Amino acid sequence: MDPDAIYVDHGFTGTKRERPGLGKALAACRNGDTLVVSKLDRLARSLPDARDIADELTRKGVTLNLGGSIYDPVGKLLFNVLGMVAEFEADLIRARTREGMAVAKARGRLRGKQPKLSKAQEAHLVALHQDGAHTTTEIAELFGVARSTVYRAIQRAAPASSSALAA
Numbered sequence: 001m002d003p004d005a006i007y008v009d010h011g012f013t014g015t016k017r018e019r020p021g022l023g024k025a026l027a028a029c030r031n032g033d034t035l036v037v038s039k040l041d042r043l044a045r046s047l048p049d050a051r052d053i054a055d056e057l058t059r060k061g062v063t064l065n066l067g068g069s070i071y072d073p074v075g076k077l078l079f080n081v082l083g084m085v086a087e088f089e090a091d092l093i094r095a096r097t098r099e100g101m102a103v104a105k106a107r108g109r110l111r112g113k114q115p116k117l118s119k120a121q122e123a124h125l126v127a128l129h130q131d132g133a134h135t136t137t138e139i140a141e142l143f144g145v146a147r148s149t150v151y152r153a154i155q156r157a158a159p160a161s162s163s164a165l166a167a
Contacts (some may be wrong), residue, residue: 118154128142
């Protein structure tokens with residue numbers, strides 16, 4: 001088999017129809033070709049998407065080989081059953097993930113991304129910026145963070161200092 005005829009999507013889930021590898025594979029298929037897919041969930045995660053792709057291939061005269069089964073009238077039945085199972089499995093995964101996140105949040109363990117700087121470091125960073133002796137790039141290097149982190153810290157401190165002036 002020609003290694004250039006193998007299409008893979010790295011970093012993409014099957015939940016999105018718009019994937020570069022899938023697009024290239026479908027574009028490369030010609031009348032009389034066979035598209036081999038190892039498992040249905042590698043092709044699509046929703047039954048409507050899977051059907052659309054299979055129908056598109058059929059219109060082009062391309063044979064779909066899905067895990068060793070050919071998509072023909074008998075294979076179509078198996079394809080639909082497998083598609084429903086794949087979609088059901090994806091729904092279960094989403095539901096379990098949401099449930100797990102809710103439990104973690106209730107227990108106080110879901111906090112999201114941890115801040116790069118402590119409150120004391122952030123106050124020191126803002127003080128250095130207000131002194132005007134250092135650029136944001138220098139402050140970022142000093143604290144080992146990106147400039148965007150410096151800008152966000154300054155922005156968070158701005159409402160506090162403006163509300164102190166108003167009082």
